[in-house]
Amino acid sequence: MPVRPSQPPKRRLNQAYRQLALKQPPCTDIKSKVRHQLISPSKDATQHTWGFHTWLDVGCLPATFPSRPDRPYDSNVWRWLTDSRAHRRPPGRPPIPPPSWMGQNSFLTYICCTPIFSKVNRRNQVIVRTAKELREAEELKLRSAMRVPPLDTRGSILPPENFKK
DSSP states (O other): OOOOOSSOOHHHHHHHHHHHHHSOOOOOHHHHHHHHHHHOOSTTOOOOOHHHHHHHHHHTSOOOOOSSOOOOOOTHHHHHHHOTTGGGSOOSSOOOOOOOOOTTOOHHHHHHHSOOOSOHHHHHHHHHHHHHHHHHHHHHHHHHHHTSOOBOTTSOBOOOTTOOO
16 A cells, blocks of 8 residues: 655645745735825825924024023922022032024134144135034035925925926
8 A cells, every 4th residue: 555645745835834924914904095095195195384484584593592591490499499508509400501692703713713723724724624624514414404395385395397297
């Protein structure tokens, strides 16, 4: 009597594994929503409010500083509520400094007006390099500002004037 193997032939087994590997996973709700978004993205597109555009425009303006800065924050105030001797102790941390208002005072002004270099040639090199870096930074800032595309009232990007479908 011939012996029957308990396992199926390898050929059939490899074919079953291949079919399982090639079989697509079932469609779920998430997949159907993603496919719907790919087909018609404009129906559920995010609507930007005017407040959002105003926020973007205000972000490009220079920072505003108060004419009189606030008193430095003292974290000991909370200690005074529980410990009657806390006012005699030094502050817990150094106070938070007020915001910087440099104006015309910059690193370039400091280098030009302060005698920190012994050689005039070296001083001129540093001044030229610093001025070049400031020009490059200003150019990069302008390039970044130019990359902001024009938007319509709904917040969609407007096509160029000579654009044809």
